[in-house]
Amino acid sequence: MTELLTAAQMRAIEEAAIASGQVTGLELMERAGRGVVEAIGEEWPELRAGSRAVVLCGPGNNGGDGFVVARLLWQAGWGVEVFLYGEPGKLPPDARVNYERWVELGAVEALNEDALFQSEANRSLDNQDPVVIDALFGTGLSRPLTQDIGRCLSSLHHTDGISFAKHVSVECPSGVCIDSGEVLGRDYLPTDTDLCVTFHRAKVGHYTTALAQAVGKLIVVDIGLDRDPGADLPEIYAGLSAMLGISTQAGVEEFRAAALSEAMEYAQKTLVERDEPVVLLQAGCAEELGKAGWTGEHKYSYGHAFILSGGVGKGGAARLAARGALRIGAGLVTVGCPPGALQENAAALDAVMLRSVADSEALRDMLEDPRINAIGVGPGLGTGAREVDLVRAVLETSRDGKGRGSGSGAGTARRLVIDADALTLLAKDEGLFGLLHKGCVLTPHGGEFARLFPDIAERLEAVPQTGPAYSKVDATREAAVRAGCVVLFKGPDTVIAAPDGQCSVNAAVYERAAPWLATAGSGDVLAGFITGLLARGFEPMQAAETAVWLHVDCARSFGPGLIADDLPEELPTVLRRLGL
Ligand SMILES: NC(=O)C1=CN([C@@H]2O[C@H](COP(=O)(O)OP(=O)(O)OC[C@H]3O[C@@H](n4cnc5c(N)ncnc54)[C@H](O)[C@@H]3O)[C@@H](O)[C@H]2O)[C@@H](O)CC1
Numbered sequence: 035m036t037e038l039l040t041a042a043q044m045r046a047i048e049e050a051a052i053a054s055g056q057v058t059g060l061e062l063m064e065r066a067g068r069g070v071v072e073a074i075g076e077e078w079p080e081l082r083a084g085s086r087a088v089v090l091c092g093p094g095n096n097g098g099d100g101f102v103v104a105r106l107l108w109q110a111g112w113g114v115e116v117f118l119y120g121e122p123g124k125l126p127p128d129a130r131v132n133y134e135r136w137v138e139l140g141a142v143e144a145l146n147e148d149a150l151f152q153s154e155a156n157r158s159l160d161n162q163d164p165v166v167i168d169a170l171f172g173t174g175l176s177r178p179l180t181q182d183i184g185r186c187l188s189s190l191h192h193t194d195g196i197s198f199a200k201h202v203s204v205e206c207p208s209g210v211c212i213d214s215g216e217v218l219g220r221d222y223l224p225t226d227t228d229l230c231v232t233f234h235r236a237k238v239g240h241y242t243t244a245l246a247q248a249v250g251k252l253i254v255v256d257i258g259l260d261r262d263p264g265a266d267l268p269e270i271y272a273g274l275s276a277m278l279g280i281s282t283q284a285g286v287e288e289f290r291a292a293a294l295s296e297a298m299e300y301a302q303k304t305l306v307e308r309d310e311p312v313v314l315l316q317a318g319c320a321e322e323l324g325k326a327g328w329t330g331e332h333k334y335s336y337g338h339a340f341i342l343s344g345g346v347g348k349g350g351a352a353r354l355a356a357r358g359a360l361r362i363g364a365g366l367v368t369v370g371c372p373p374g375a376l377q378e379n380a381a382a383l384d385a386v387m388l389r390s391v392a393d394s395e396a397l398r399d400m401l402e403d404p405r406i407n408a409i410g411v412g413p414g415l416g417t418g419a420r421e422v423d424l425v426r427a428v429l430e431t432s433r434d435g436k437g438r439g440s441g442s443g444a445g446t447a448r449r450l451v452i453d454a455d456a457l458t459l460l461a462k463d464e465g466l467f468g469l470l471h472k473g474c475v476l477t478p479h480g481g482e483f484a485r486l487f488p489d490i491a492e493r494l495e496a497v498p499q500t501g502p503a504y505s506k507v508d509a510t511r512e513a514a515v516r517a518g519c520v521v522l523f524k525g526p527d528t529v530i531a532a533p534d535g536q537c538s539v540n541a542a543v544y545e546r547a548a549p550w551l552a553t554a555g556s557g558d559v560l561a562g563f564i565t566g567l568l569a570r571g572f573e574p575m576q577a578a579e580t581a582v583w584l585h586v587d588c589a590r591s592f593g594p595g596l597i598a599d600d601l602p603e604e605l606p607t608v609l610r611r612l613g614l
């Protein structure tokens with residue numbers, strides 16, 4: 035699993051490494067700049083000596099990286115023009131050093147739109163479009179771009195405005211808040227970037243839809259900080275002790291105990307006591323399936339998933355969910371529907387069992403069966419008074435001490451997936467919302483999320499004016515705390531959060547993009563996948579993470595032309611490929 039960092043965490047890691055004496059800021063900047071140049075070389079080997087670059091440098095260390103890039107490209111024989119936004123005298127120390135190093139080699143012009151157009155006019159003589167390097171703002175963006183900078187960036191477009199061969203962003207496209215992926219001020223679109231080079235770890239914002247849509251390819255460059263920060267602590271202590279001239283082991287111990295150094299306190303605070311990390315889901319999460327055991331002796335050992343269906347003509351969504359639950363390995367799957375819909379469902383279901391559920395009393399009777407250990411409720415359910423009673427029955431009978439199923443382990447509540455119409459009902463009825471418990475997984479899309487958590491959604495929708503902006507990660511975490519259960523906030527950048535702060539991102543972007551997954555019924559299958567894994571005994575967070583990861587993998591494995599019915603059918607291929 036890869037940890038995604040916030041700007042503050044990245045800063046803390048860098049500062050602690052610098053404070054420990056492990057590395058200097060200047061060395062980190064040199065590695066960052068070199069990483070950008072190497073990434074350009076690897077991406078476009080045809081660009082070599084004689085190529086041209088326009089480097090846009092900002093007033094902070096992102097600009098410092100830009101000056102390193104300019105120098106290294108110049109040394110490699112490129113023609114390089116450098117523009118600076120800001121005053122050289124106000125550059126932070128490391129950026130200033132690299133500015134000075136560059137001015138020994140070439141000129142620095144003040145950045146404005148006229149200067150960019152003038153430079154293009156001069157260039158048109160040799161008819162060679164440059165690579166534009168955007169090193170204006172990185173993790174330090176704190177407010178919206180001024181109009182003049184916004185105009186400069188907007189003028190850089192492949193098709194109109196100033197022409198260039200490639201666009202490279204250092205850390206991120208400037209103007210984007212790296213914690214949220216949002217353009218601060220939201221008054222222009224992030225410039226399309228062919229290559230975005232970031233350092234040490236990808237940041238949370240890199241995996242949000244808005245930013246990922248603007249970036250062709252993301253490369254993470256190792257700048258020598260790539261060790262477990264926790265594991266580095268002894269070295270940090272040792273480095274700090276050495277800096278202060280404490281040489282004996284006893285002295286070092288005393289120093290640690292006294293926590294005298296501000297830098298050490300900083301390292302402790304930021305590296306040890308930081309928030310739960312945000313994890314990017316990768317192939318490893320599906321290995322949990324393997325750990326949970328895939329084959330078994332008895333169908334009940336893989337649990338019994340129950341999916342509640344709507345009335346006549348409304349059963350398709352529940353059937354998709356049921357098929358998903360079955361394919362992902364629930365031992366038994368039953369669809370419960372109103373008596374009038376039995377015939378329709380019977381005609382469409384084989385391996386999935388069918389039960390008539392006339393009303394909530396019938397449902398409560400049925401849920402006396404302790405083997406039913408996971409329930410999926412919501413797809414195609416309906417939102418009338420009968421359905422309110424059904425959802426209440428499901429929630430009430432699944433709280434602690436009730437409805438214990440064989441697969442969910444003694445003493446734990448029956449696990450639930452609450453999706454679609456059931457989410458709408460929860461949003462309308464505080465009493466129902468109050469029945470949520472830690473065995474539930476809520477799976478809202480944007481509209482459902484806004485109905486359930488209107489104030490949180492409003493905060494997320496508000497135009498961000500300062501960085502770091504409130505992000506989908508923040509919103510999902512807050513929602514999970516309020517609901518007291520796992521919340522899976524859907525989208526190409528699905529965020530999953532638990533009330534204890536665990537959080538992960540399943541990003542169907544970059545090389546995992548699957549735009550064809552946005553098809554009717556795909557959410558119903560996802561609800562079924564999660565329900566099936568809960569029946570198998572997965573914990574709610576783990577079930578949600580694994581299901582959403584496999585869901586995207588099924589879509590990618592099938593490819594364009596996918597319809598929701600294909601998703602469960604693709605699962606065996608995906609599981610086989612995973613060696614399960
Ligand atoms: N700290 C380090 O040691 C390293 C930093 N690196 C680079 O440094 C970047 C972070 O540097 P900084 O923290 O200096 O931040 P930035 O360079 O991203 O920007 C900060 C500067 O921009 C100003 N600013 C923010 N928003 C503005 C706006 N809308 N309009 C005008 N000015 C604005 C701030 O006042 C500050 O002067 C990283 O993204 C990375 O590119 C790398 O060199 C690796 C090492």
Ligand SMILES: [K+]
Binds near residue numbers: 205
């Ligand atoms: K940038």
